[in-house]
Amino acid sequence: MRTHFIAIGGSAMHNLALALHQKGDQVTGSDDAIFEPSKTRLDKKGLLPMEMGWFPEKITTEIDAVILGMHAKADNPELLKAQELGLKIYSYPEFLFEQSKNKTRVVIGGSHGKTTITSMILHVMHYHNIEVDYMVGAQLEGFDTMVHLTKENDFIVLEGDEYLSSPIDLRPKFHLYQPNIALISGIAWDHINVFPTYDFYVEQFETFIQKIKNGGILVYNEDDAEVKRVAEDATNPIRKIAYKTPEYTVEDGTTLLSTPEGPMPIEVFGAHNLNNLAGAKWICQNMGVDEADFYEAIATFKGASKRLEKIAETKTAVAYKDFAHSPSKVKATTQAVKAQYPNRKLVACLELHTYSSLNAEFLKEYEGALDAADVAVVFYSPDAVKIKQLEEVTYEQISAAFKRNDLIIYTNPQEFQDFLRAHDLKESALLLMSSGNYGGLNFDEVKGMLS
Structure with a gap:
């Protein structure tokens, strides 16, 4: 079976491409940008596109199935060519x-x-x-x-x-x-x-x-x-x-x-x-x-990747990162770490990174989400708000949403990292919650921050 992926570089899409290749199918794909780890994993199996971009000439009647990723748009040139040829076009779940x-x-x-x-x-x-x-x-x-x-x-x-x-x-x-x-x-x-x-x-x-x-x-x-x-x-x-x-x-x-x-x-x-x-x-x-x-x-299950993942530990401190970003996940994760380390100071840091979390109206859903933390920090990038074409959220809106008078808010990545380095994290549990990376935080350096 010959399958072509439009937007092959996505996390789910490239894994499906690898699975079909492993099954013995003939796989091709295109994308306008592919990042790690997708890039290396596709390259190892000979599935990385020769050049980035969309090439409608790749789409021929020899293709049995086209799989369309969410990253592509409805007017994608390869999609339009596939529709013109009457090829079978699937969404990922379909x-x-x-x-x-x-x-x-x-x-x-x-x-x-x-x-x-x-x-x-x-x-x-x-x-x-x-x-x-x-x-x-x-x-x-x-x-x-x-x-x-x-x-x-x-x-x-x-x-x-x-x-x-x-x-x-x-x-x-x-x-x-x-x-x-x-x-x-x-x-x-x-x-x-x-x-x-x-x-x-x-x-x-x-x-x-x-x-x-x-x-x-x-x-x-x-x-x-x-x-x-x-x-x-x-x-x-x-x-x-x-x-x-x-x-x-x-x-x-x-x-x-x-x-x-x-x-x-x-x-x-x-x-x-x-x-x-x-x-x-x-x-x-x-x-x-x-x-x-x-x-x-x-008994031997250690957790899913990016879900309450221990990234550093010393004799007196521990650090976790977690994919949590929605209000219910943030609250559950913060409570879990506090319950696990009740005698340690919990420093909980949340990056507002997704479309929902940066929406001024949705922010009120975060009320109480960080209440279990001894020190509560929120980081967000005004640039991310602009990229998502949302109305600007303010310090005051965020502070009011979380209902914590002592909430610490950063919008500058360097200032956030300086806070972590300067904060005494001995006898602490550090929790970093985000689907991003706080504007460039190197998680490998976190262990040094604990000592």
């Missing part, structure tokens, strides 16, 4: 469904936790040598790619993102997968640029449940009131399984999970991650892994 129509599709949805839950499931399967196809939103230890497709595996585990499918397919990605087994971890308003009201956002999850195949299974987090309501209101013929945060304790910085065999030490921590673990357990059990085997495997 193509994954096409590849998995004859498999049992397990789809993990939710505003938060879906990457971690998907990663936990794949870790358990890998631990027990159970082969499954998958697509996950982070690079996992022991896995070569974030996407894996075969002809023979019975199950495919898909991280179900609610964001749009492609520039010409404005359906949320997880509406296209038609799961046999589905999970919803939480509902907290996100992607305000696409879902301008909370009610409209919630509707996407109601539709997701309706897309579950008749006779399928919905696993849902009953600790989340909105998830519980949406799940219980659903009337389609499916089986529903509720889960909640299990009992656990923290002793000397180690989290002990209550199990039928007694307390078991685990590598991950925080109530939100224990909640994720409970959801992953039910999914694994419905994929044929019994409870005891799940616990044996999950």
Whole structure:
């Protein structure tokens, strides 16, 4: 099969390209800019485009499928040529469904936790040598790619993102997968640029449940009131399984999970991650892994990439970075680190980097998100606001939104880094939350800041 990728350099797109290449398909692609690690990974497999840009002459009737990435625009020259030739054009999720129509599709949805839950499931399967196809939103230890497709595996585990499918397919990605087994971890308003009201956002999850195949299974987090309501209101013929945060304790910085065999030490921590673990357990059990085997495997799970990732530690201090940026994630992550290190000063730093977080109207959703921190810092770049063509947000708006009189706010990357270097971080836990890099912070230098 010959497949061409329009915008091959994206995180998800290049991983799918690598997976199809590994499967034996003929893969080509284009992009106007490709960054690391995509660039090196594509180059190693001979898939890196010879030059950057869009080349409609690459699009011929010999191509079996065109996969269109979100980075491309609706007037992309290669897309227009593919449409002119009548080629089959897929969005990323549409193509994954096409590849998995004859498999049992397990789809993990939710505003938060879906990457971690998907990663936990794949870790358990890998631990027990159970082969499954998958697509996950982070690079996992022991896995070569974030996407894996075969002809023979019975199950495919898909991280179900609610964001749009492609520039010409404005359906949320997880509406296209038609799961046999589905999970919803939480509902907290996100992607305000696409879902301008909370009610409209919630509707996407109601539709997701309706897309579950008749006779399928919905696993849902009953600790989340909105998830519980949406799940219980659903009337389609499916089986529903509720889960909640299990009992656990923290002793000397180690989290002990209550199990039928007694307390078991685990590598991950925080109530939100224990909640994720409970959801992953039910999914694994419905994929044929019994409870005891799940616990044996999950004890060695260290976390998904960029999710509460320990980046530095000394005898008296520790530093984590986390992908958290939406209000619910920021609050859960901040509370988790404080609970894990109750006797240390928690310095929590949040970069407002996404379209939603830089929206003046959406900012009020962050009220209380940093309350668990002893020192709360917010960084944002006025340039990022301009690039996203948003109305400028002010110090006063941010301070009022978080409802903390002692909130520290930086807009200059150097001043933020100087603050970290000058701040006494001994006997502290430093938490860096962002989907960016604070305007150029070198995370490898953070260990030096702790001593």
